[in-house]
Amino acid sequence: MQKLTINLALITPLIFVVMYIIPLGLRDLWSPDEIRYAEIAREMVSSGNWTVPTFNGLRYFEKPVMGHWMNAVSQLLFGENNFSVRAASVFSSAGSALCLWLLVERFITRQMAWISTSIFISLFMVAAIGTYSVLDSMFSLWLTAAFSAFFFAFTADNSAGRYKNYGLAGLFCGLAFLTKGFLALLLPVIVVFPFLLWQKQFTSILRWGWWVIAIALLVCLPWGVAIHLAEPDFWFYFFWVEHIQRFAATNAQHSEPFWYYFAYLPLAILPWLFVAPTAIRHLGKHLNLPLIRYALLWAVIPILFFSLARGKIVTYILPSMVPLAILLAVGLSSAYQKQTRGFKWGSVVNAIVMALIASAFLILYYLGYLPLEQGEHYRPWLAFTAFSFWALFACLAIRTTTLEAKICCYSMMPVGLFLFFWASIPNLSINSKMPAAFIEELKPYVTEKTILLADHPSTMSALNWYLQRNDVYLLNSKGELEYGLSYPDAADRFITQQQLAEFIKTKQNNSTLLIFMRGSALPETQLPGISKRFQRGRFSAYYFAKDTSHD
Structure with a gap:
């Protein structure tokens, strides 16, 4: 190992490919940032308007x-x-x-x-x-x-x-x-x-x-x-x-x-x-x-x-x-x-800290302190693997003697983290910040005529992106779309809690409705009959079937 020759001109691009490109499409999009920017670009391509950025069809x-x-x-x-x-x-x-x-x-x-x-x-x-x-x-x-x-x-x-x-x-x-x-x-x-x-x-x-x-x-x-x-x-x-x-x-x-x-x-x-x-x-x-x-x-x-x-x-x-x-x-x-010891002792501390973090995941897992559901017991082991990989290359950095080899070991340390750690994220976080799977569960209930509502721009953007719709109504919170909603042509895109029951009753005459929420709930007793309720972690949705009594 000590005589190993390292060519950073070859290693560096390989590290880039492994860390940056290979994992790129493996994990679902994170809300709100990734889905927001995905949707703004999607609307730009779909509308052909490359001048005015829009988000949910609103000025952004x-x-x-x-x-x-x-x-x-x-x-x-x-x-x-x-x-x-x-x-x-x-x-x-x-x-x-x-x-x-x-x-x-x-x-x-x-x-x-x-x-x-x-x-x-x-x-x-x-x-x-x-x-x-x-x-x-x-x-x-x-x-x-x-x-x-x-x-x-x-x-x-x-x-x-x-x-x-x-x-x-x-x-x-x-x-x-x-x-x-x-x-x-x-x-x-x-x-x-x-x-x-x-x-x-x-x-x-x-x-x-x-x-x-x-x-x-x-x-x-x-x-x-x-x-x-x-x-x-x-x-x-x-x-x-x-x-x-x-x-x-x-x-x-x-x-x-x-x-x-x-x-x-x-x-x-x-x-x-x-x-x-x-x-x-x-x-x-x-x-x-x-x-x-x-x-x-x-x-x-x-x-x-x-x-x-x-x-x-x-x-x-x-x-x-x-x-x-x-x-x-x-x-x-x-x-x-100058052959100082700082490089060596820094690597020693690096190895110890990362080994402790890797061990902590397993200790917390066996003590029952990690928020895991049934079927997630592999996740702590993935986290353990990622940080053990880091600690391993810190140890190798201690033993190597050439500058290029030390630099290579340090550059390799976070590779395991970016390859594996995303898969160690528990369902608790997935069902709070990554709505792709939940929206997939809702898709069979949504047609192009279904009226969509969301309680915040973050949940709205998920409906926009995964259902390819830019006509979602906002409920309760305007968030970053407050300015876009202030235009007269967008005033009807925001529904207050007081308006909601009447809005649902009116729209049900012609179509189905779906309300997507995160971390909040509807006053169910004050609303027209809810046909189906969905729940996954902090995500919840309410489906209202079309009122056929007037047909």
């Missing part, structure tokens, strides 16, 4: 259009299935990895490029979000490409190179803007400006900034004008509600304390957490390198910026993972060259 202005376009193209290529829903996220992770490789290969070495890339794809946050359908991986791709282009432009030794790379930076900033909005313009500014000040080349951005802005505007302008002509109030809602209020309002969504991201960062950088202190200690002598300075600012400033915002979601710091991979690679390489 929370994000611009690029992420929905990428998801829609994925569905056109691969069909409407679990794989296609997540494929754009995987593509984006691969794109970010490519940008990282090109950056490090050009400005450090090819060996360091493969080490950085191996670290990046194995980071828990990168792999978790990169195999999950949200827009953050796509946003991170375009930002990573933009940051990389800025650095290539900074190092270009002629005007042609600067025109090309600053132009590419503008292109990618524009695409990032079309994915998640104004942050795409702000984040490069608050990173690139301090970097140029540190390098004493601040005038560079003043000379070339106009070119970046011009290209970004050219990229954004066609859709920006088209959405304004189609929906004149889009930009007001998107700028004021989705940016200003989310950042500063006292009632901002997902309000969290300042330290929120620092609490999640250790989890985000697993399996490298226990060797990160060693990497940090050995970075000091490399701070004279422009790329290391740039990576440091690129990693730290976005995290600090998002920490100042009132509204916080853990996925916001995903763009900081690429520069963190660079810093970890350089620091660990330096530590290895």
